[in-house]
Amino acid sequence: MAGSKAPTRPLSPHMQIYRWPLPMAMSILHRITGGGLYVGTLVMAWWLIATASGPNAYATFGAFINSWFGQLILFGYTWALLHHMLGGIRHLIWDAGYGFSQSEREWLSLATVVGSIGLTVLLWVIGYLSMGGSQ
Amino acid sequence: MTEHRTPLARVRGLGSAKSGTTHFWHQRLTSVAGVPLTIAFVLIVVALLGRNHAAAQQILASPLVAIVMLLFIGSTTYHMCIGMQVIIEDYVHDEIPKLTLIMLNIFFSVAVALASAYAIFKLSFGV
Numbered sequence: 731m732a733g734s735k736a737p738t739r740p741l742s743p744h745m746q747i748y749r750w751p752l753p754m755a756m757s758i759l760h761r762i763t764g765g766g767l768y769v770g771t772l773v774m775a776w777w778l779i780a781t782a783s784g785p786n787a788y789a790t791f792g793a794f795i796n797s798w799f800g801q802l803i804l805f806g807y808t809w810a811l812l813h814h815m816l817g818g819i820r821h822l823i824w825d826a827g828y829g830f831s832q833s834e835r836e837w838l839s840l841a842t843v844v845g846s847i848g849l850t851v852l853l854w855v856i857g858y859l860s861m862g863g864s865q
Numbered sequence: 866m867t868e869h870r871t872p873l874a875r876v877r878g879l880g881s882a883k884s885g886t887t888h889f890w891h892q893r894l895t896s897v898a899g900v901p902l903t904i905a906f907v908l909i910v911v912a913l914l915g916r917n918h919a920a921a922q923q924i925l926a927s928p929l930v931a932i933v934m935l936l937f938i939g940s941t942t943y944h945m946c947i948g949m950q951v952i953i954e955d956y957v958h959d960e961i962p963k964l965t966l967i968m969l970n971i972f973f974s975v976a977v978a979l980a981s982a983y984a985i986f987k988l989s990f991g992v
Contacts, residue, residue, distance in 0.1 A: 813922075
């Protein structure tokens with residue numbers, strides 16, 4: 731096929747110039763939060779092993795998790811966990827065959843992100859209040 | 866009996882992967898289990914915030930908390946193992962790197978599961 735030219739018809743927009751619909755953003759966020767939680771299990775394992783090992787290991791873990799970096803990791807883990815849970819519920823609703831209309835897709839996606847951020851902030855407020863504002 | 870396979874499939878000798886929708890089904894099963902277990906896990910962590918070692922040890926060793934933690938660990942590490950396998954299969958296409966990553970994924974998931982469960986058992990039985 732000598733001399734074949736590039737098609738002049740419009741090409742479908744690629745990801746960089748595509749205005750992401752919310753359900754699409756939620757789809758990749760579900761995978762990203764899942765990947766983050768995967769790594770985050772190391773923190774959970776460290777926490778449990780440190781508690782089982784004794785006061786010294788527990789104090790070492792405490793120093794890490796109460797540092798600004800540890801708090802950042804824990805905050806991210808909280809949000810990722812709640813986002814992945816709410817996103818999972820959305821997927822289960824879709825698996826059951828419901829929620830596929832335009833408005834329902836938008837609503838479910840918005841509820842996932844608003845719900846995960848809202849619940850994360852609420853949990854951290856409760857967390858800090860339950861510790862009496864210390865730390 | 867009628868031959869249902871296409872001639873091409875017969876020549877290649879490749880059948881199904883023999884596992885069908887097992888992972889798909891297990892992913893849903895552990896996600897349904899994961900909802901109440903995750904809520905329970907979050908509540909346990911909140912209850913443990915700022916506790917000293919003795920208190921944390923005591924709470925994690927109480928039967929209900931320990932059992933819920935074990936269920937959470939088991940369900941979650943299996944869920945993340947088959948979830949990560951899907952990600953690997955989606956993005957890594959060369960056979961050797963793909964198989965290597967799938968193996969490392971299973972090693973990691975099993976190690977995290979076993980280490981976490983061991984800690985809970987040690988806290989509960991105090992050996």
